[in-house]
Amino acid sequence: MAPPGDDTTSSGSAVLLDGLVKRYGAKTAVDGASFGAARGEITALLGPNGAGKTTTIEICEGFRRADSGTVRVLGLDPVADARALKPRVGVMPQSGGVPGTAKAGEFLRLVAAFHTEPLDPGALLERLGLTEHARTPYRRLSGGQQQRLSLAVALVGRPELVFLDEPTTGLDPQARHATWDLVAGLRDAGVSVVLTTHYMEEAERLADHVVIVDHGRVVAQGSPAELTGAERQLRFRARPGLGLDELLAALPVGSAAKESPAGHYLVEGDVRPELLATVTAWCASHGVLAEDLRIERRTLEDVFLELTGRELRS
Numbered sequence: 001m002a003p004p005g006d007d008t009t010s011s012g013s014a015v016l017l018d019g020l021v022k023r024y025g026a027k028t029a030v031d032g033a034s035f036g037a038a039r040g041e042i043t044a045l046l047g048p049n050g051a052g053k054t055t056t057i058e059i060c061e062g063f064r065r066a067d068s069g070t071v072r073v074l075g076l077d078p079v080a081d082a083r084a085l086k087p088r089v090g091v092m093p094q095s096g097g098v099p100g101t102a103k104a105g106e107f108l109r110l111v112a113a114f115h116t117e118p119l120d121p122g123a124l125l126e127r128l129g130l131t132e133h134a135r136t137p138y139r140r141l142s143g144g145q146q147q148r149l150s151l152a153v154a155l156v157g158r159p160e161l162v163f164l165d166e167p168t169t170g171l172d173p174q175a176r177h178a179t180w181d182l183v184a185g186l187r188d189a190g191v192s193v194v195l196t197t198h199y200m201e202e203a204e205r206l207a208d209h210v211v212i213v214d215h216g217r218v219v220a221q222g223s224p225a226e227l228t229g230a231e232r233q234l235r236f237r238a239r240p241g242l243g244l245d246e247l248l249a250a251l252p253v254g255s256a257a258k259e260s261p262a263g264h265y266l267v268e269g270d271v272r273p274e275l276l277a278t279v280t281a282w283c284a285s286h287g288v289l290a291e292d293l294r295i296e297r298r299t300l301e302d303v304f305l306e307l308t309g310r311e312l313r314s
């Protein structure tokens with residue numbers, strides 16, 4: 001029999017938000033956010049600090065109530081149906097969640113005991129590189145180790161859906177890659193993942209669906225390929241201060257050329273062979289050797305900056 005709330009098909013939404021609003025006094029942290037996270041996919045909420053990611057995810061986890069809008073998690077209400085959701089959903093908060101004096105291994109075994117078919121806590125510790133810290137109290141673990149233990153706690157109950165709030169913030173590159181592998185493995189095993197991040201690379205590499213949020217609003221969403229589109233751009237390095245007016249005049253209407261930072265040139269527009277030929281001919285006629293000349297797809301960061309006009313704050 002399907003679990004309660006499973007009125008949708010298994011290919012339906014793991015999470016569905018519609019017009020979500022959350023205010024803290026005069027501050028509107030979430031301002032009418034609507035998006036869905038499909039089952040069996042990794043959905044990343046990408047946005048700068050203060051964009052409302054944690055508030056949104058905490059509402060989905062049932063830890064906060066929305067002021068208005070609707071939230072469905074596995075087809076259920078995260079507050080009213082909290083008891084039914086608890087065994088099916090894993091949560092990795094941004095910090096804390098484990099008592100300071102609790103020993104890593106003991107705590108994980110304790111959490112595992114609350115679940116009917118838990119993962120093997122020892123194997124999970126091993127996978128996350130925590131075996132030698134199994135007897136260490138949580139407060140004595142390094143920041144990265146604490147984070148990995150929180151991830152283990154979220155996963156040990158074999159959840160259908162996991163919420164991971166900035167799972168790799170502060171991790172060193174090895175631990176970050178190990179976490180990415182683990183999260184990708186969850187998806188391969190059919191688990192739905194909703195994570196928050198302010199790392200463009202994390203969203204781009206890991207997520208099937210990216211929801212870009214800023215000031216509590218969804219400013220764009222789609223797969224990384226959809227968000228970055230088919231558009232390409234051309235970059236090269238050369239001596240600083242080249243006057244670009246003549247180049248611009250030779251390029252098709254609608255193209256743009258700029259130098260930023262000094263000595264780094266970017267040409268945007270309909271990047272076809274003709275455009276490349278125009279740029280290289282212009283370089284040749286000005287005695288410019290275009291180094292590292294390359295055509296590339298726009299990155300998520302390019303898209304984000306276009307949408308918000310500023311850099312992500314880390």
Ligand SMILES: Nc1ncnc2c1ncn2[C@@H]1O[C@H](COP(=O)(O)OP(=O)(O)OP(=O)(O)O)[C@@H](O)[C@H]1O
Binds near residue numbers: 024028047048051053
């Ligand atoms: N309990 C609270 N009381 C008052 N304001 C809050 C509270 N929690 C969050 N805020 C504010 O609401 C806004 C959204 O915060 P939130 O933590 O949801 O953003 P975020 O995108 O998760 O940021 P971060 O990446 O820093 O965690 C911020 O301006 C924050 O200062």
